[in-house]
Each structure stands twice: as structure tokens, then as C-alpha cells.
Amino acid sequence: MAHLESVIGKIVDLPNIDEALRTAQDKGQAPLSIEGHTQKFILKRSHRSFQKWSAFLSEQQSILKTKNVSLPIYVGADPATLNVELLLVPLPRGKRIIGDQHSDRIKVNFVGSPALFFVSKSNPNWRNIVSLLQSRRQLLVAVHPFDMEILTVQPDLDTDAYLADSYPKPRMSQEVRQISEVSFESIQKVFQTISDFSGIPFRYVTACCTARAHQMCRIMLTQGLKPCKVWNFGTGAAREESTLQVQTPLVPSGYVKWLFHVAPVLKCSSDATGQSAYYVIDPSLFRQPVTVDEWCRLQQDQFSHLRLTGPKIYYHPFQATGKTLFDNDFRSTDRFLSAAQANLNLIS
Numbered sequence: 001m002a003h004l005e006s007v008i009g010k011i012v013d014l015p016n017i018d019e020a021l022r023t024a025q026d027k028g029q030a031p032l033s034i035e036g037h038t039q040k041f042i043l044k045r046s047h048r049s050f051q052k053w054s055a056f057l058s059e060q061q062s063i064l065k066t067k068n069v070s071l072p073i074y075v076g077a078d079p080a081t082l083n084v085e086l087l088l089v090p091l092p093r094g095k096r097i098i099g100d101q102h103s104d105r106i107k108v109n110f111v112g113s114p115a116l117f118f119v120s121k122s123n124p125n126w127r128n129i130v131s132l133l134q135s136r137r138q139l140l141v142a143v144h145p146f147d148m149e150i151l152t153v154q155p156d157l158d159t160d161a162y163l164a165d166s167y168p169k170p171r172m173s174q175e176v177r178q179i180s181e182v183s184f185e186s187i188q189k190v191f192q193t194i195s196d197f198s199g200i201p202f203r204y205v206t207a208c209c210t211a212r213a214h215q216m217c218r219i220m221l222t223q224g225l226k227p228c229k230v231w232n233f234g235t236g237a238a239r240e241e242s243t244l245q246v247q248t249p250l251v252p253s254g255y256v257k258w259l260f261h262v263a264p265v266l267k268c269s270s271d272a273t274g275q276s277a278y279y280v281i282d283p284s285l286f287r288q289p290v291t292v293d294e295w296c297r298l299q300q301d302q303f304s305h306l307r308l309t310g311p312k313i314y315y316h317p318f319q320a321t322g323k324t325l326f327d328n329d330f331r332s333t334d335r336f337l338s339a340a341q342a343n344l345n346l347i348s
Contacts, residue, residue, distance in 0.1 A: 032057070034075060034084065041077045043084045049346070053087050056346060071342055074142035074152060089342040090140035092156055092335055094163055095323075098133055099240060108133060108150060109240050110141075112163065112315035112325055114258035115207035116242045117141075117148045129153045145206065145347050146251050163314060163325040163332050175310025180226040181267040187279050187289045190266065194219055195283040202284040204340040205250050209284070210315055211336040213262045214327060216281060217311035220264060227264040229313065230280060232296055233305040234259055237318040244299040246285060260318065261299060264311065265292065278308075 032043040032054060043053060060071060076086030099107030106119040106126075119129050129150060132139060138156040143149065194200070194216050201208060213229055220227045234243035242257035250256075263282035266289075270276060279289040285298060296304060309316050314333070315325040327333050 039077075039082060041075050041082050041084050047084070049087070052345065052348075053084075056087070056342070071339060072140050072154075076142075076151060086144075086151075087346050088142050088145070088151075089339040089346070090142040090152075090154065091339045091343075092332065093139050093141045096133055097240065098130070101130065106130060107240060109259065111317075111322075112210050113207045114209050114244075114260050114262070115148055116240065116257070116259060117143055117150050119150045123149075123151070125152060143207075145343055146253065148206065163327055165323040165325050175226075175312075176228055176308050178226050179228045179265070179267050180220075181269045181276065182225070183270070184268045184279070184289075187266050187268055187281075190220060190223070190225070191281050191283070191289045193223075194281060195287075199337060199341075200283075201337060201341040201344050203250050204344050205246075205248055205256050205284055208336065208340045209258075209262050211333045211340070212284065213264055214311075214314050214330070214333045215337060216264045218330060218333075220266075220281075221311065225266065227266055227281075227311050229262055229309050229311060229316075230265045230278070230292055230295070231260060231262045231307045231309065231316050232299055232301075233307070233318045234299075234301045235303045235305075237305070243301050244304065245301070246299055248285075258299075262316075263295070265308070 031045055034041040034043060034057075043050065047053075057073075060073065071089045074086070074088040074090050075084055076088070077084050093110045093113075095111040097109040097111070099109075104121050106121070108117045108119060110117065119126050119133070123129065129152065132153045132155070133150075140154045140156045142151045142153075144151055195202070197219065200212055200215050202212065217227050217229065232244065234241075236243035237259050240259065242259050244258040244261055245255055246258075247255050263280050263284075265278045265280050268277050268279050278292045280286075280292055280295040281289055282295060285295070292306065296306065305318070307316065312326060312328065313324055314327040317323060
């Protein structure tokens with residue numbers, strides 16, 4: 001499949017989706033037509049994802065008409081027929097590190113993301129993609145949800161998406177000392193409340209932990225709690241190699257690999273053993289709060305590096321020369337979570 005077009009900001013010349021859905025069983029009706037910048041694409045009614053994709057497009061069409069805003073949409077189509085084969089929401093991305101450009105697969109690490117991505121030279125637009133990745137611009141990036149291939153890149157016109165690195169850095173040791181110390185029963189209740197929160201895509205396990213952790217801390221802070229964040233950096237983090245690995249049924253490969261992982265923690269005043277301990281709140285991996293040791297063991301890197309920070313830090317760099325990033329107004333967090341949830345709905 002060739003990835004021909006990115007439709008950014010809005011869809012042009014889309015028929016009335018609701019009316020099309022009412023006649024979806026009529027095989028004689030014309031397929032949906034999606035007009036991009038230079039091409040018209042065809043969404044066939046026989047496609048296995050027609051119902052959920054057309055419902056998504058209908059929702060976006062409605063939002064566009066009422067608020068003049070909508071999620072950006074990536075359309076991947078067969079070059080011979082222009083039949084739509086993939087529909088995704090590109091994710092906003094900022095700073096990135098690009099690897100060796102002499103190989104067939106160019107590695108790309110986006111600062112703040114635990115996953116390692118790549119650009120394939122078999123992509124006909126790879127030169128333009130690499131050029132944009134090398135620029136200092138904020139980008140919208142469409143990534144294949146399972147193999148982490150970057151399909152296309154577009155400049156992001158929403159400048160509010162930048163993560164700030166200019167905030168005065170909090171005194172992390174002081175924030176860590178002030179972490180809430182509560183009963184194990186209270187930690188269980190917090191875990192359940194957060195697990196039931198519909199606005200956090202816990203099933204998007206490939207690359208969303210920084211936004212999830214930030215949103216979970218946001219919820220806890222509104223409840224009067226003082227959480228911290230625990231960061232687990234794989235032994236390959238310094239050389240941009242994903243050495244953390246977790247078995248999961250949420251992706252076709254059966255596992256995910258990360259450079260790092262992060263989640264909120266609370267301190268238990270007295271657990272089942274009668275000892276105080278840090279417990280991790282991570283519904284993407286567990287169905288209950290777990291100790292930091294258990295959380296790390298699941299990630300299968302016995303020589304990984306653990307760090308504890310306060311809740312305000314969005315991204316904590318492994319290298320001392322890296323920049324700490326903040327998202328105090330949660331704009332980037334909200335935007336990333338919305339896009340990740342939309343992709344879950346589109347690919348499930």
C-alpha cells in the first residue's frame with residue numbers, strides 16, 4: 001500500500017455521512033468520496049472498517065460544521081484504485097532525534113515518547129519526511145499503529161502544541177518528599193477511579209505513557225493527593241535502543257518495546273506486609289496497583305535505571321544534557337490523548 005495523502009485540519013467535499021449510513025446495505029450506491037489536497041479517495045462500503053470509519057468521519061464533519069475545528073486525518077490509499085486502506089489521526093510531535101540515514105530504515109526518536117519509530121526508504125516520500133523531521137517545526141506525524149513506521153509528516157499549524165522547557169524547574173527532591181502517604185485501600189480506590197476514566201486511552205500501549213501519566217497525576221491532584229512519577233529507563237536508552245519489553249495482547253506482535261516507561265506512584269503507609277512502599281498506578285499494564293519492583297519486572301530489563309520525580313514534569317530526560325519538558329496547561333496532553341483514543345477507535 002502506498003501512503004499518498006494527508007488531509008490536515010478538515011475533509012473537503014465529503015457527502016452526507018448520516019444519509020450514506022442509512023443506505024449502506026444498498027450495494028448499488030456509490031462509495032464515499034474523500035477529497036484530499038490533490039486526489040479523491042474512495043471508501044468502499046465493502047471495506048471491513050466502513051462502519052466505524054464512516055461514523056468517525058460523520059462525527060468530525062459535525063464538529064467541523066459547528067466549531068470549525070476537527071482532528072487532522074491521515075488517509076492511506078491504494079495507488080492503483082485510490083481505495084482507502086488506512087485511516088488514522090496524526091499525532092502532534094515536537095523535538096526529535098534522527099539516526100543513521102544510510103540504512104534502509106532510519107530510526108527516529110521523538111523526545112517525550114517511549115517508542116522508537118522509523119522511516120522506510122521504500123516510502124516514496126521518505127526524503128520529504130526526513131527533511132521535515134530535521135527541521136525545527138512542530139509536526140503532525142502519522143505512524144502505523146503496530147510496526148511504528150512513520151507514514152507521513154506534515155507541519156503542525158497549531159503552535160499551542162509546543163511543550164515548554166522554559167518553566168522554572170521544581171525542586172524534585174522536595175516534591176518527592178511531599179508525596180502522599182495513604183492506606184493501601186485508598187490506593188486501590190484511586191486505581192479504580194482512574195481505570196474507569198474514559199478520557200485516558202490505556203489500550204494505546206505503543207507510545208502514550210507520558211501523556212497518560214500526566215493526565216493521571218492531574219486527576220490525583222484534583223483529589224487533593226500529591227503523586228509522583230516513576231521513570232524506568234531501559235539499558236539501551238543512552239544509545240536510542242528499546243530494551244524494555246512487555247508482553248501484551250493489545251498489539252498483533254504480542255509485545256511492545258520501549259526506550260522508557262513512566263507512571264504515577266503513591267506511597268502506601270502500610271501494605272499487606274506491614275511496611276510502607278511505593279505503589280504504581282498503571283492500568284495500561286495491570287489491573288491493580290503494584291509495587292515499583294513488580295512494575296519493573298514486567299518490563300524485562302533487569303539493569304534498567306529508575307528515577308522518581310514530581311508530578312509536574314511531562315518528560316524527564318535520561319541524559320543530563322537533555323531538556324526537561326513541561327505541559328502545565330495540559331494542552332499537549334489533551335491533544336495527544338484525544339488523537340490516541342481516536343486511533344484506537346479506528347484500528348480496533
